[in-house]
Amino acid sequence: MNRTLYTLLFHLGLPLVALRLWWRARQAPAYAKRIGERFSLSLPEVPPGGIWVHAVSVGESIAAAPMVRALLERHPQLPVTVTCMTPTGSERIRALFGEQVRHCYLPYDLPWAAARFLDRVRPRLAVIMETELWPNHIHACAVRGIPVALANARLSERSARGYARFAGLTRPMLAELSWVAVQTEAEAERFRRLGARPECVSVTGSIKFDLRIDPQLPLAAAALREEWDATARPLWIAASTHAGEDEIVLAAHRRLLETRPDALLILVPRHPERFAGVHELCRREGFATVRRSGGEPVARATQVLLGDTMGELLFLYALADIAFVGGSLVPNGGHNLLEPAALGKPVFAGPHLFNFLDIAAQLRDAGALLEVT
Incomplete structure (x- = not known):
């Protein structure tokens, strides 16, 4: 499967996406709010030219916190936008950073939604936490010359086998990444095997070791x-x-x-x-x-x-x-x-x-x- 077929299937599956969103909203009403953001509509005002960090939910947001704080300290002139996919992640981002960062949901991985989001935010760098790989978002960044870093990346053997089954989609997507900072050498080898450029893969350990405990x-x-x-x-x-x-x-x-x-x-x-x-x-x-x-x-x-x-x-x-x-x-x-x-x-x-x-x-x-x- 290539990106064109993936995009077609995603569009055909939008009714199922809407149904799943409705079902989740029944269990957690917050899913019924800010739906426009998921389609790149009603996006908040974001100063362009900053850094975009994507952390899918709570755990990734907490893991990203030391990195985001370091970015804010070292580059105070650059706006930082943090996206996620879940209401709980959104709450955590607000609690962690307050008004220090701009925040919205990441739009669904559709070419037009990704393009609208990136043209609004216009980041000079995109940082994706762990293994939240969205082909259209990554490709839209590549087309616009926006470097994409995968931080705290992890990839189990089981997940690697799953990605390998869709090599036509996975290989070009990974080749468009500018840097893959993985947790272990075994995971680095899996990323290389799947199509990441060898010179762009580094073993940096887990960012979760950077946890700071308030005394x-x-x-x-x-x-x-x-x-x-x-x-x-x-x-x-x-x-x-x-x-x-x-x-x-x-x-x-x-x-x-x-x-x-x-x-x-x-x-x-x-x-x-x-x-x-x-x-x-x-x-x-x-x-x-x-x-x-x-x-x-x-x-x-x-x-x-x-x-x-x-x-x-x-x-x-x-x-x-x-x-x-x-x-x-x-x-x-x-x-x-x-x-x-x-x-x-x-x-x-x-x-x-x-x-x-x-x-x-x-x-x-x-x-x-x-x-x-």
Whole structure:
């Protein structure tokens, strides 16, 4: 499949795109807002000639934060535009940067939408986080002479096999990238094999190692545990859980309660649209549960605190004695293991860590990661 056929299929699939957007809006009403931006309509005013950074959702936005702040410090004369694809990513970008950056959703990968967006923003550099590869956006940048850098790039063997099946689309797209900054040498070789120019591929490690922890964070967490009268309670967190993991986590917590009836679990679903469903699951399973968003105090009888707020994950990690990182008991590839590790928390996760193989290996070698099944 080449880019022309891909574009034709994308246009033919627009009714399905609209249906999916409608379905997601039923689960998370924020998806029904700012739809025009997804088609390069009603774009906010953006000063031209700056730097465009694309981070698809929350995790990528957090990972991009040190880089974006460095760009703002080193090039204060250049406007920075940060795009994403999800409402949660949008909220995180606003919380991280406020009015320091311009922000909108990235339009869908249609030639006319990409052209309208780029002609509005007119960046002198495009930086795409991880592996958010959109052929028409990348080609539109190449046509306009805009260099495109892929930052913190990762590519599992499974994903590489998928891209290889569409070599007619993948190879010319990767050849148009100006720089591919990958996390590991194995991933660098996969990018080269798929068509990235060898001289444009560099191994830089993971940007997630650049995480900075506010020194006040552990102090605030300790104060809140004291307020809860939970200083001596065993407190563990299951963070960024996906469908199919919450039941396993709750079963493990039930077993823990048999020996430590004062134990407290902080359960943090990855996606906000699952908050209500997971809350209902906790109640249905008989756990005394409070929602963080409701402002209810954690009492001695509380068994589960549902972390249903945005932008608090590091603080919730700081509250815990030990951390489970989700997306790893189901084949989602895991999530950022470095956040709890940076806070000095023992970390455990499931076996599916293919998005963080190098980081997992380093933590494992240091005795800082326990894998469970």
